Amino acid sequence: MSTLKDVAKECGLSVTTVSRALNNRGYISKEAHEKIQAAMKKLNYQPNEIARSLSKQSSNSIGVIMPYIDQPFFSRLLNYLEVEADKRGYVLYVFCSKAYDAKEEEYLEICKRHRVAGIILCTDAVNIDKFADVSVPIISLEREISYAAESIVCDNKTGGKIVAEYLYGQGCRNFLYLNPGHWTGMQCDDRGISFRKQGESMGVQVKEYSASWEEHKCLNYHKTIREVLEKNPDADAIFCNGDALALQTIQTCYKMGIDIPGKIRIVGYDDAQLAELSCPPLTTVHQPIKEMAEKAIESLDRLCNGKKIASKVLLPVTLVVRETA
Numbered sequence: 001m002s003t004l005k006d007v008a009k010e011c012g013l014s015v016t017t018v019s020r021a022l023n024n025r026g027y028i029s030k031e032a033h034e035k036i037q038a039a040m041k042k043l044n045y046q047p048n049e050i051a052r053s054l055s056k057q058s059s060n061s062i063g064v065i066m067p068y069i070d071q072p073f074f075s076r077l078l079n080y081l082e083v084e085a086d087k088r089g090y091v092l093y094v095f096c097s098k099a100y101d102a103k104e105e106e107y108l109e110i111c112k113r114h115r116v117a118g119i120i121l122c123t124d125a126v127n128i129d130k131f132a133d134v135s136v137p138i139i140s141l142e143r144e145i146s147y148a149a150e151s152i153v154c155d156n157k158t159g160g161k162i163v164a165e166y167l168y169g170q171g172c173r174n175f176l177y178l179n180p181g182h183w184t185g186m187q188c189d190d191r192g193i194s195f196r197k198q199g200e201s202m203g204v205q206v207k208e209y210s211a212s213w214e215e216h217k218c219l220n221y222h223k224t225i226r227e228v229l230e231k232n233p234d235a236d237a238i239f240c241n242g243d244a245l246a247l248q249t250i251q252t253c254y255k256m257g258i259d260i261p262g263k264i265r266i267v268g269y270d271d272a273q274l275a276e277l278s279c280p281p282l283t284t285v286h287q288p289i290k291e292m293a294e295k296a297i298e299s300l301d302r303l304c305n306g307k308k309i310a311s312k313v314l315l316p317v318t319l320v321v322r323e324t325a
Helices: 002-009 016-021 031-043 074-086 101-113 157-169 189-201 213-218 221-229 244-255 291-306
Strands: 062-064 091-096 118-121 140-141 149-152 174-179 205-210 239-242 265-270 283-286 312-315 318-319
Touching: 002 031, 002 213, 016 031, 031 062, 031 244, 062 101, 074 091, 074 244, 074 291, 118 291, 140 265, 140 291, 149 157, 149 174, 149 291, 157 189, 157 239, 157 283, 157 318, 174 221, 174 244, 189 205, 189 239, 205 221, 221 244, 239 244, 244 265, 291 312
Parallel strands: 062 091, 062 118, 118 140, 140 149, 149 312, 174 205, 174 239, 239 265, 265 283
Antiparallel strands: 283 318
8 A cells, every 4th residue: 555655755755745735734836736646646545535534524532642641741731631622522542652663653553543533742752754654633742843734832942041041040150951861853952952052151061961761761860860960069050851850859969968959959841730749849941731732632623623723833931930949
């Protein structure tokens, strides 16, 4: 059976261009349309019209693929997605890939078989090309994907910038940035990049560290956190890319006898529910998780009813000051 990639190869166009043409997204020249139609006819390629004619023929289910459920950000996001989906008469198929490519591919096939109305994609996988051949709309969260019907992202650049400015204003001059892992192409990478650039522009030294892949998979970062603190006894500020990492940093500092915020100030990212319950309560960047979920479901519902949506949505973030910084 021919695929979207086969059609793209036959007509000498990118998968993204072919996908846009089939889904009527953006301008496609008449010549390109003719090439695509000719290639489809030659290869006997049949688009999934059931999935594309959402308002009449698809199911009322939505596939949600995320790498983790036990991480604060994703558990909170899933809760809001379920609430909003229920309001609009949809049910969710939820898949947790543990960031394994093979699992994501397996879940995609399940979504296709169940003819879901669309897929909400939250992935930290490097190889996202496997999603290009999906014939139902994809709404991507916190990652821009060219062939997604819509990418909903938070203003991560501003997030990193306001953290650096705040810590500098508190008198901190030796910054550490802790990342739960490192992958290229992730939207959340902008947080660290912006934090470093803003710090350097103010004459502040910024040292960056990443946890290992093994730590990230089990969401236990204590080993790396301790090593970083031992290497940097003069550090007076830590910006953690994620509240889970920040909360474990608080625990490690407590075990090492490091006073917070007297000796070192800690700022997280996400504003998970546990942030305000930690001791001391965590200063963190608030991501509008509820708004992300509402927008994702709303956009898929609009597509189901034949309405247009934006290709990208940028949501603002704010700094929530509590007692760790």
